[in-house]
Structure formats: structure tokens, C-alpha cells
Amino acid sequence: MTDSADTAELRSTLRGFFEQHAPTRSQLADDPGQWKRLTTELGLTGLAVPEEQGGSGASYVELAVVLEEAGRSLLRAPLLSTAVAAVVLADSDAGDLLPPLLDGSMSAAFVVGDVTVDGDRLTGSVAQVVDAAAAGLLLVTVGDALYAVDAAAATIRSLEALDPTRPLAAVELDGASGRRVGDAAHALDLLHVALAAESVGAARAVLEMTVAYLTVREQFGRPLGSFQALRHRVADLTVELEAATSTVWYAARAAAERAPDLPVVAPLAKATATDAFTHIAGDAIQLHGGIGFTWEHDAHLYFKRAWTTALLHDDARTLRRTAFDRGTRG
Amino acid sequence: MSLADFRGEVQAWLRERLDGKFAAVVGTGGPGREHEHVEERKAWEQELARGGWVGLGWPRDAGGRGASIEEQVVFYEEYARAGGPGRINHLGEQLAGPTIAAFGTQEQKDRFLPGILQGTDIWCQGYSEPGAGSDLAAVRTTAVMREDGWHIDGQKVWTSLTQYADWCFVLARSDAGSERHRGLSYLLVPMRQPGVEVRPIVQLTGTSEFNEVFFDDAVTAADNVVGEPGAGWRVAMGTLAFERGVSTLGQQVGFAHDLDQVIAAAISSGAVEHDAVKDQIVEAWAGLQTLRHSALRTLNNDASSSTGVEANVSKLLWANWHQRLGELAMSVQGAAATVVDGDGFSPLQTMFLASRAGTIYGGSNEVQRNIIAERFWGLPKDRA
Numbered sequence A: 001m002t003d004s005a006d007t008a009e010l011r012s013t014l015r016g017f018f019e020q021h022a023p024t025r026s027q028l029a030d031d032p033g034q035w036k037r038l039t040t041e042l043g044l045t046g047l048a049v050p051e052e053q054g055g056s057g058a059s060y061v062e063l064a065v066v067l068e069e070a071g072r073s074l075l076r077a078p079l080l081s082t083a084v085a086a087v088v089l090a091d092s093d094a095g096d097l098l099p100p101l102l103d104g105s106m107s108a109a110f111v112v113g114d115v116t117v118d119g120d121r122l123t124g125s126v127a128q129v130v131d132a133a134a135a136g137l138l139l140v141t142v143g144d145a146l147y148a149v150d151a152a153a154a155t156i157r158s159l160e161a162l163d164p165t166r167p168l169a170a171v172e173l174d175g176a177s178g179r180r181v182g183d184a185a186h187a188l189d190l191l192h193v194a195l196a197a198e199s200v201g202a203a204r205a206v207l208e209m210t211v212a213y214l215t216v217r218e219q220f221g222r223p224l225g226s227f228q229a230l231r232h233r234v235a236d237l238t239v240e241l242e243a244a245t246s247t248v249w250y251a252a253r254a255a256a257e258r259a260p261d262l263p264v265v266a267p268l269a270k271a272t273a274t275d276a277f278t279h280i281a282g283d284a285i286q287l288h289g290g291i292g293f294t295w296e297h298d299a300h301l302y303f304k305r306a307w308t309t310a311l312l313h314d315d316a317r318t319l320r321r322t323a324f325d326r327g328t329r330g
Numbered sequence B: 001m002s003l004a005d006f007r008g009e010v011q012a013w014l015r016e017r018l019d020g021k022f023a024a025v026v027g028t029g030g031p032g033r034e035h036e037h038v039e040e041r042k043a044w045e046q047e048l049a050r051g052g053w054v055g056l057g058w059p060r061d062a063g064g065r066g067a068s069i070e071e072q073v074v075f076y077e078e079y080a081r082a083g084g085p086g087r088i089n090h091l092g093e094q095l096a097g098p099t100i101a102a103f104g105t106q107e108q109k110d111r112f113l114p115g116i117l118q119g120t121d122i123w124c125q126g127y128s129e130p131g132a133g134s135d136l137a138a139v140r141t142t143a144v145m146r147e148d149g150w151h152i153d154g155q156k157v158w159t160s161l162t163q164y165a166d167w168c169f170v171l172a173r174s175d176a177g178s179e180r181h182r183g184l185s186y187l188l189v190p191m192r193q194p195g196v197e198v199r200p201i202v203q204l205t206g207t208s209e210f211n212e213v214f215f216d217d218a219v220t221a222a223d224n225v226v227g228e229p230g231a232g233w234r235v236a237m238g239t240l241a242f243e244r245g246v247s248t249l250g251q252q253v254g255f256a257h258d259l260d261q262v263i264a265a266a267i268s269s270g271a272v273e274h275d276a277v278k279d280q281i282v283e284a285w286a287g288l289q290t291l292r293h294s295a296l297r298t299l300n301n302d303a304s305s306s307t308g309v310e311a312n313v314s315k316l317l318w319a320n321w322h323q324r325l326g327e328l329a330m331s332v333q334g335a336a337a338t339v340v341d342g343d344g345f346s347p348l349q350t351m352f353l354a355s356r357a358g359t360i361y362g363g364s365n366e367v368q369r370n371i372i373a374e375r376f377w378g379l380p381k382d383r384a
């Protein structure tokens, strides 16, 4: 995104932090110490929660910057889910659920799928839920409504995920007691903007990695980056990334201001960002040649994150249609 | 004034005139249709000037309105919505004026800016030559200083709107024997004189926006050089930055109108019922939103947050987007799009054809990509 003086400082602090405490490779395993630092030391889960509710009082724009930086290192910890959940709860009358999310003693997960409600009892099974296995609190969409459910009241089964940096689980609710905490649609808009920000951050990192490689790798007696076929490919990816970044920038501001066009630009941001991310991560493998096809190299981690993010919480085609329908209705 | 009030003022001003005295120019003069209602569009430019809408984004000390970026966006949006005609002096307002304001002497500002702000002097851009296209530094037109001023000889080509222009900013070689970027001067040349011959070139649209221009001992006053003689390259690049900058905003807003027409055609042909076509329309719509977000983000940047290549990114984005829209305009009509009805190309056929130019002028796609690779990423030049 484009930084103001404030966000530039925040970004550089976080970049230093993630480089030291969350290098990409380390994301393949859980790291409780890292989560503690993210929450208690940096207070990131409460970043966009008002101060009087125990947060840092920053806006969704700052949160988006944090998530871009988290995306760079493919952070595995449930920061995105928990920070977005905190924003949603801070805006509801369930503020009493906030403290454990802010002090890091509990993380949250969004359960989006076919769940029904009878009185305050929720029933249904959702096949792929990000961050559910570690979560203490589930935010469950039921039609237009959003419910909070104690994770202990659900049956949660960890899954082996295609993307090793993004934990997935199956969630089963069988008459679990739920508490109405707000609207599903607004929560999903916020989630889409967050995923979009994370995606452009990750996409930028893998594109930078690729350009760095093209600069040092020589074939035919010169750096690969001097071949116009590759320079132009990099330029086209840059255009796609910058375009997506613009839409994310716009959507984050819309989320911060609760602008009336947030429901239009939020799905659009996720669609645009994951399209850019999948293209860039795919080309990153290609432009690295054989080394890019190895388990050893990070390129595949970005590639898997890109596709996983694109497919979860509605794919780009569906989201664009949603945005179009919302944006052209009036 | 609040933005909403400003919008109201723009709407009311435009509606009164475009529903009234200037109804004939509504929707005319766009790309591929530059020949339409020329005299009326000149009068319209002067009417806009009287309303204070010319030089909207220019600084106040240059005689402009000093409007904020948001206000400029609003103006362009409402202008497009009201069907405002193609601006016959966009090269004057968007390129010549800002260049003179930024690089010119006070005397030059006093001499040239009022004519642009009043909509009375129409301008054109004399850069490209038969041997100097993407490689602009290969310019060979010469300028020689004599007692009565600069004498200019040579040929320019692809020069837009010259047939209507009173003035041209010309890049010419003023140091005999100089090469490449050195020894060029940025001259302001009056077009209505015996030493200037303009020959329209018929484009693939069947119309002539651009021309060949022959300078055969054309003359301009000694003072009409912007920047130092021999140091015109820097000024010429300054103009290009304007060309690739804010000025595209207005044009982008017109794209919304093009998209509406394509959607209408898809509905009337029934093509919209096909899922694949619906997807393409949705993608075009989404792309247009992103174009707008990019323009807003670019205009919001300052020197510290700028990537330095926003204009190049935006040029590639809109030119490609518009070209795809042109293709979609045809495919939603199917075989019916292959027939030309009595009155020449339909608006959608014209849009389809005219959209091939955006990826060429103002720095082609390939040139933009080279700039992004070198300036943004620092990739080495191609030596092959």
C-alpha cells in the first residue's frame, strides 16, 4: 500500500520484527514464543481495537499494513483471524469476549459454511476452516448473522493442508451454544480486505525475491534480468501487483471509514489481490527455473499460500460477481 | 465548499449548457471522432473557460483554479456522465500549459497561459518524426537562430489535432552536429504561417486525428524557447510526465461510458445470457474500479511514497484495459459487428478501432515495460 509517515514507521518496525522472529522458513512449525511476542509485546491482535476497549486504537489501514508485512513472511500464527475477529467484536456488544484475544491467551477462527441455528443452538459442519485447531473462539456465520461459539463446544479435527504455512481444520457443530455478535456480511468484508492485504504483501515479497534472482543469475554470459522477455514479464507482474495494491489501499481506507462502498470493494480487493498473487507466485517458480521447483526453495510456499488464499472464502470469479452485483444494483 | 456542493455546481453548470445551447456537441469528438463539430467544440472550450473549468487543476498563480484532486475527479466524472464532448485543446490544457507553468519564464507564462485558459489557443505536440518514435532522442528537425528568431526545418509525424492547432511545442535540434539528448530545444511555434504545411493522415478509424507536419523555414520568435536553448530534453520529459500523469484521469472516466455502452450492447444482443460473456463484463467492470483506485492512490502519493513509475504502471493498465474492452464490444455483438451501416462506423466499432492507439502513443507498452524494469527494479539494459 502507499504509506503515510505513520504507517511507514509501523511497516519498518514490523519488517524488522518479522525478519528476526518470523523468517519464512520458520513458518512450517508452530512457535508459541512468536505468538506471545506478536500479542503481548506488539499488541497486534488489538491494533485496530479502540483504546477504551483495551486495544491500540489504530485503524484498519494500519492493520492492513501489519498484514501485508505478515504476508511477506507467510506468517503461520493466527494473527489475521484473531485481529479481524477483535475488530468485529469491538464493534459489537460482545466486547467482554475481547480480553483473551488481545492478551494472546486465545486465538480466533472464522467458520464460514453451512451452519443452521435453532434458538441459540448451532449445527452444521464446515470442511475447511483456517486456524480453527488452535482457536479458543469461533466466529460462525449463519446466513446473515454472526455467532460466537466457544471452541470447546465444537468438534475440531486438524487437516493436513496443501499450504504448510496455513493450518486448516474441519469444524463440526452439533447443537453448540452460540451468541449473536453481529452481521456476517460486514465481518466477511473485513476478512476479505485482510486476506487481500496479506496477499499483496506476500506477492510483493516473492516478486522481489524473483527480481533479485534475475539480477544475479547469469546465462549466455549475462544476467537473466537483461533479457527483455524476462524484463517485460517482470514489468507486467509489477503492473498487476501495483493495481491490486491500489484496490487494497482503497478497500482498507473504506474499512477504516466504514465507507458505504466497502461491501463493493472488499470482495473486489480479495479477488484482485489473489489473482495477482497466484500469477506472481506461479511466474516466480518459472523464472527461477529448476531451483524454483524444489522443496528446498521458498517459491513453492508462496505458490501454495497464493492458491490456498484464492480458493478459501470464495474464489476470485465469485467475488467479482458479488462486487459487480453490489456495485451496479443502485 | 464541500465535495457534494462542488459536484452539484458542476452538474448544474453542465446540464444547463449541454441540455441547451451546446446540445449538438454531446457525445461527440471522442477518439476516432475528432473531426466532429470542430467549430462548436472550439466554442465549447471557450464556454468552459468562462465557467472557470479550464485549468481546473492548475495552480492559482498560473491562473488556474487550484482544485483539489478529489474535485478534479468529480469534475471529470460529471463531465463524462453529462456526455461532455472530446476536449479539442487537451494538449494545450494538459501538456503545453503545465509545461510552460513549470519551466517557462514569467514573460512566457503571461504570453501563453491566458490563451489556453480562455480556450482561444489550440495546441499540438511536435515530438515524433519518421526516424524518431520510441527513440525520441533521434530527433532531426533543426532549429537555427537568426536575427528574426528561430528558423525551423524538418518533418514531424503522427502529430495530433494539428489541423486545428494555433501553436505547437516542437522538439528540435538547435546545436548543429549534436547527438541524442544533447543540443535539443523546446520551441513554441505558431502554426498559422507559410513555412508550416499540415497533411492529415487517414487512420484505421477512417478519420484523421493525426497528421504529417512539414516545417520549411518556419519561424518563431527568439523568446519562444522553453528552458535553455540546447537543454530541451529535460523540458520534453517534463511534458511526458504530465502526459502520463493526471491528464489520464479525465480520459479514464470516459471509459465508464464506454463500458455502459458495451453492457447495453450485450443486453440487446442477448450475449449477456452466456456465462462466459457475463464474466468478461464483470472483469471489465472490476478492472475499471481498479483503474480508479490506482489513479486515486497515485494522486495521493507524495515524493516520499512515490514508486517513481506510477504513470508507467497506469499507462499500461488503462491502455490494455481499454483495448480488451474494445474487443469485448465486438464479441458481444457477434457477427452483426462486422457490418458497417450507412453512416460510417458505429460508436462501438470506432471504440474498438481507436483503442489500438493507446498502447502505442505516449510511450508504447514495450517502452513502458522497459522503464519499469530499469527505473523501478534496476534491472540491467538489454544488450542483445
Ligand SMILES: Cc1cc2nc3c(=O)[nH]c(=O)nc-3n(C[C@H](O)[C@H](O)[C@H](O)COP(=O)(O)OP(=O)(O)OC[C@H]3O[C@@H](n4cnc5c(N)ncnc54)[C@H](O)[C@@H]3O)c2cc1C
Pocket (backbone or CB within 6 Å): B124, B125, B126, B127, B128, B130, B132, B133, B134, B135, B157, B158, B159, B160, B161, B209, B210, B357, B360, B361, B362, B363, B364, B365, B366, B367, B370
Ligand atoms: C493516435 C496517435 C496519436 C499520436 N499523437 C502524437 C502527437 O500528437 N505528437 C507526437 O509527437 N507523437 C504522436 N504520436 C506518435 C507516438 O508517440 C509514436 O507512435 C510512438 O512513440 C511510437 O513510435 P513509432 O510509431 O515510431 O514506433 P516505433 O518506435 O518504430 O515502434 C514500433 C514497435 O516497436 C516497439 N519498440 C520500439 N522500441 C523498442 C524497444 N526498445 N524495445 C521493445 N520494443 C520496442 C514499439 O513498442 C512498437 O511496438 C501519436 C501516435 C498515435 C498512434
